[in-house]
Amino acid sequence: MKPADLGRPAEGEGVALIFEKPSNRTRQSMEVAVVQLGGHPVYTRGDEVGFDVREPVEDVARIMSGYHAVIAARVFSHGVIDRLVTSSAVPILNMLSDRSHPLQAVADVLTMVDEFGSLEGRTIAYVGDYNNVARSLFEACVMLGGKCRIGCPEGYSIDPLDLERLRRLGSGSVEVFVDPGEAVEGAHAVHTDTWVSMGQEDEKESRRQIFAPYRVDEGLMNLAATDGIFMHCLPAYRGFEVTTDVIDGPRSRVIRQGHNRLDSARGVLSFLLDSRDEQ
Secondary structure, three states, rough: OOOOHHHOOOOEEEEEEOOOOOOOOHHHHHHHHHHHHHEEEEEEEEEOEOOOOOOOOOHHHHHHOOOHHHHHHHOHHHHHHHHHHHOOOOOEEEEEOOOOOOOHHHHHHHHHHHHHHHOOEEEEEOOOOOHHHHHHHHHHHOOOOOOEEEEEEOOOOOOOOOOOHHHHOOOEEEEEOHHHHHHHOOEEEEOOOOOOOOOOOHHHHHHHHHHHOOOOOOOHOOOOOOEEEEEEOOOOOEEOEEEEEEEEOEEOHHHHHHHHHHHHHHHHHHHHHHOOOOO
């Protein structure tokens, strides 16, 4: 969908963009999306609002909702998102938390649908740490009928309650493997992410040792479907979670995936802004 097709639902409105965690794709895509929808993005660093240091999360939400049509936040703790939601008079958009990354999931789905036309019955493999990116990816794919598999070391996989929740979300399925090869066998899309997220720097060396067998290389990709593609939300650390020949090779869709973050931001913001008129 072209930007013009969405109209200008943010005309004359402000959109708060609060970043406790820095970002390349999220900031760029969100600011451009707000402008294309007719609004004015206001970028704010985490130290400028100082959640629970300068002032309570609840006060930030109440004040900013008097200025803006949407408050978007990229935070460390998902609990901050929950508190923003309960205190704000306008929609809260989760740009990332330690629990979920919904905008990335939308971009991932757009990329796979561009490639395959539908996720119904398609096999989506994720190799590595079951983190916020993996959780949101599986949520979206299960709702769209995808067959999800994860290859993950013991102790870093989906807990039983979350697994049961995922399986109830839609018509898709979720399978858990320790062997990455079993997860990738015949997969149409192979996803991975960094083994060390922001806030986990103290675990860097131990994680690299634990996850080394889960590196996505040509050998692993050769187990995927012949038309299988490789995906990574970026930033990527070549030689660790993925080899250079895979991420920069012909089966990689990471650049298109990154570009689809703009479509993701535009679409979600438009939905939130249009929903106000229906309430």
